[in-house]
Amino acid sequence: MEAALLTFVQTVNSYLSNYVLIILLIGTGLFFTIKTRFVQVRCFGEGLKGVFGNFSLNGGKHKSGMSSFQALATAIAAQVGTGNIVGACGAILIGGPGAIFWMWVIAFLGMATNYAEAVLAQKTRRVDADGTVHGGPVYYIRTAFKGxxxxxxxxxxxxxxxxxxxxMGCMVQSNSIASTCNTAFGIPTWIMGLIIVIAGGFIFLGGVSRxxxxxxxxxxxxxxxxLIGGIGVLIVNASEVPAAFALIFECAFNPQASVGGVTFGLIAALSQGAKRGLFSNEAGMGSTPHAHAMANVKNPHEQGVVAIVAVFVDTFVVVTITALTCIVTLYVGDGLLAQGLYDSVDKTNMAQIAFGSLFGTAGGNIFVAVCLLFFAFSTIISWNLFAKINIEYLFGKKAVPVFSCIALVFIFIGSLLANDLVWELADMFNQLMVLPNAIALIALGGAVSMCAKTRGQKMEFADKKAESADAE
Incomplete structure (x- = not known):
């Protein structure tokens, strides 16, 4: 039954990622890039200033919501997870080094999409009398479409x-944590699963402020x-860096490009770049707007430009470091994959082998395991928050504690399950999320354009749909 389910989900995902997802992600990104007059370029410096101007490791508690930097950190915690290490490695293995180029393209366009998500989340958020903030795609979807x-x-x-x-997503994260810690430290996966559940439960119970x-x-x-570890690997393999970049661009455009006897097609590179790009930076997926909605800022544009930086950090910094370390150590020179030894490498041990070139085999396993532990655990924290916001929207506040318990059970189960089915299920539901989110974003494109044009001084919905949604 598991094999049959895996085949079915893989078939659905192939249609979604090869056709629907590529059209939606690239189309929506292009739409907002043009509509906002390249806001990701014009306002990038403003976004950096907003991030580092509010930088603090101790932002304190807020009566409602979060500081702008706390919202950014929560968004990045959701974005920087397993997808940045295991996901990026999987994209390279299946789609070839060229998949990373398409992840860059998706991310560049996604910076504009993420801007749109953040400003709409800010504009349509609700604040209860007790200061509780509610925000996210469900609110701007209802704003875009009445009835x-x-x-x-x-x-x-x-x-x-x-x-x-x-x-599903939290199962992927716990699965990756458990498997890498088992490889690095010999910790049984079920014990690691229990540790994740206990630590996660403690943080979940603390609410938004914790x-x-x-x-x-x-x-x-x-x-x-x-980043320090990744840069160290690149320094050690500095002579292979130019060849790595050349291979990325060759595999991105040449349908017959091959490495170690394996040919990577353009469609495979583009498909993997789009699918893993979405799972990594989440722009257009509708997850991070929940965090950006909670930011206490002067206007939606202020958080929108901060959201641009989140995608940049996720893909152009973290994913790029992962990709380059793997390519310079495995795909060029005398690397294992350059020699055609694909049976010895998979997406779960690829990064560990790459970092092993600097730290040694045992050291590489430990370094990646520790980094993935923090990356994936921070993602579990943020994703649980986003899910609970939507549970409350669907069923009310009383359902939230029940869901938290159910989620913890699945986090534990995820630490024990095989990778392929968990990843495929997570991919399928991630891609399904894009459909209603992208439709609503495009429908409210005029308001986003106005916000970008006036830098937050003016943002209006064309036919007063926002007021209608509020009234409902």
Missing amino acids: KFGKFLAGFFAIAIVLALGI IASVTEKMVPIMAVIY
Whole structure:
């Protein structure tokens, strides 16, 4: 039954990622890039200033919501996870080194999409009398489409994100943590699963303020450690770096490009780049707007430009380091894959082999295991928060504690399951989330364009749909 389910899900994913996802991601990214007049370029410096101007490892508690940097850290925690290490390695193995080029393209366009998601999440968020903030795609979907159609799309999105991130996605993260720690330290996967559940449950119970406090400290530290290790690998293999870049561009455009006797097609590179790009930076997926909605900022544009930086850090920094370390050590020179030894490498040990060129085999295993532990665990924290926001939208506050318990059970189960089925299920629900989110974003494109044009001084919805949604 598991084999039959895997085959079915893989078939669905092939259509979604090869056709629907590519069209939606590239189309939506192009739409907002043009509509906002390349906001990801014009306002990138403004975004960096917003990030580092609010940088703090101890932003403190807020009466409602989060600081802008805490919201950014929570968003990056969701983005920088297994997809940046195991996902990027899987994209290279299946689609070839050229897949990374298409991940860059998706990310560049996604920076504009993420801007749109953040400003709409800010504009349509709700604040209760007790200061509780509610925001995310379900609210701007209802703003874009009134009546039953809007309710259907919002409900579809809410169910998809609960399954994609709150259940399947967290299983992927715990699975990767457990498997890498087992390889590096010999820790049984079930013990690692219990540790994740206990630590996760403690943070979940602390609510938004505890999540913000953890992510604002964990994200900067884990990113710096990983980047230092990656740069070290590139320095050791400096002579192979030019060849690595050349291979990336060759495999991205040449349908007959081959490495170690294996030919990588253009469609495979583009498909893997789009699919893993989405799983990595999440632009257009509708997950990170939940964090950006909670930011206490002067206007939506202020958080929108910060959201641009989140995608940049995720893909152009972290994913690129992962890709380059793997390519310079495995695909060029006398690397294992350059020699055609594909049976000795898979997506779960690829990064460990790459970092082993600097730290030794045991050291590489330990370094990647520790980094992945923090990357994936921070993602579990953020994804659980996003799922709970949608559980509350669907079923009310009383359902949230029940869901938290269910989610913890699946996190434990994920640590024990085989990789392929878990990854494929997570991919399927991730891609289904894109459909209602992208439709709503495009429908409200005029408001996003106005916000980018006036830098937040003006942002109006064309036919007062926002007021109508509020009234409902």
